[in-house]
Amino acid sequence: MREQLEQIKAKAMQALQEAKESSELEALRVSLLGKKGELTGVLKMMGKLSAEERPVMGQLANNVRAAIEARLEQRKAELAAAALEAKLKAEALDVTVPGEAPALGHKHPMYIALDEVKEIAIGMGFQILEGPEVELADYNFTKLNTEEGHPARDWSDTFYIKEDSSVLLRTQTSPMQIRAMEAIGHPPIRILAPGRVYRKDEVDATHSPMFHQIEGLVIDKGITMADLKGTLETFVKGLYGEDSVVRFRPHHFPFTEPSCELDVQCFKCKGAGCPTCKGEGWIELLGAGMVHPKVLEGCGIDPNVYSGFAFGIGLERMAMRRFQISDLRLIFENDVRFLRQF
Ligand code: DAH
DSSP states (O other), X not given: OHHHHHHHHHHHHHHHHHOOSHHHHHHHHHHHHSTTSHHHHHHGGGGGSOTTHHHHHHHHHHHHHHHHHHHHHHHHHHHHHHHHHXXXXXXXXXXXXXXXXXXXXXXXXXXXXXXXXXXXXXXXTOEEOOOOSEEEHHHHTGGGTOOTTOGGGOTTTSOBSSTTSSEEEOSSSTHHHHHHHHHHXXXXXXXXXXXXXXXXXXXXXXXXXXXXXXXXXEEETTOOHHHHHHHHHHHHHHHHOTTOOXXXXXXXXXXXXXXXXXXXXXXXXXXXXXXXXXXXSEEEEEEEEEEXXXXXXXXXXXXXXXXXXXXXXXXXXXXXXXXXXXOHHHHHHOOHHHHTTX
C-alpha cells in the first residue's frame, strides 16, 4: 500500500506539472482527490490493514493528499500568472511603432478667400452676421426699394417658395442690410454678412443657380462716398496687394444712391488687356453705393442724421480671381484633385 501511495503521489505530481490550463487542473483534482478518485480508492482499503499499520498508512495517505493539494494550488497560481502575462503581452501597445498620419482636410479655396475678407473687415471694426437663405420678399426686395412690378422680382429669375411671391430663396445678401438695421436698431452699424444666394441661372463657366455673396453695410453720422472709397480700397489692397489699382464706375442699384461698381486693374496685364480680363484691362469686383434714404427711413433710421454705404461682393468671382480659377463649376464640383492644389 505504501508503494501504491507513493505511485499515486508521483503520478499526480507529474500530471500537475504537465497541465497547461486551469480546466485540466480541475479535472485532475476530481480524478485524484474526488470521491471516485484513486486516493479515495486506496483509503477504502485501509480496513484490511492491521491495527499497527493503519495509523501509519493513514498518516502517509494524509501526507500524500496534502502534498497533492498544495501542488494543485501552486499550479493554479502559476497558470493564472502565465495567463495574465500572455494577455498583457497580447494587448501591449508598442509605442515605438511609427504612427499612421491622419489625413487632414483643409479649407476650400472659396473659404480661404472669405476668411481673408473677414479678417480685413474685423480689423476695421466690422461685425460678422449671418441670416436666412429662405427670405421674405419684403426684405429681399421691397425694403430695398425694389417695389412690386420691378423686373428683378420676376418669377423667371427668382426661386419663389410661396405662390403669392411673399417668400423666396434670397437672390442677394442685401436683405441682411435690413436685418442688421432692425437687429442693431441704431447706428453706428458696421457689418459684414457672407452667405448663399440663389437665382434661376443655367450652370456654365461663370453661372450657377447657387452662389455666395458678401454684404457690407456701414451707417453712422457723417459717412460719405469718401468713406466708401477708402474702405473698399483697403479691402482690395488687403486682398490683392498694396500696389493694386482700383476704379469706381457709376452704376444703378435700387437701394443705393448714388451707386457704383468697383473694378480692379488686371493684375496680369496691368491694364493693357489680356485673356484674364477679357482684353479690358479691368476686372469687375463688386457693387456698392450710398444707402438710399428710403431704405434708411424704412428701417427707422433718420436719413437727415445718419448716412451710410453698402457693398456686395461675389465671393466665387473673388476666389476665382484670387486663385486664377477659370471655371466656376470647379468650385462646386469638389473634386479633391482640384481642391488639393490650394
Ligand atoms: N446685391 C447686389 C447684387 O446682387 C450687389 C450690391 C450692389 C450690393 C450694391 C450692395 C450694393 O450692397 O450697395 O447685384
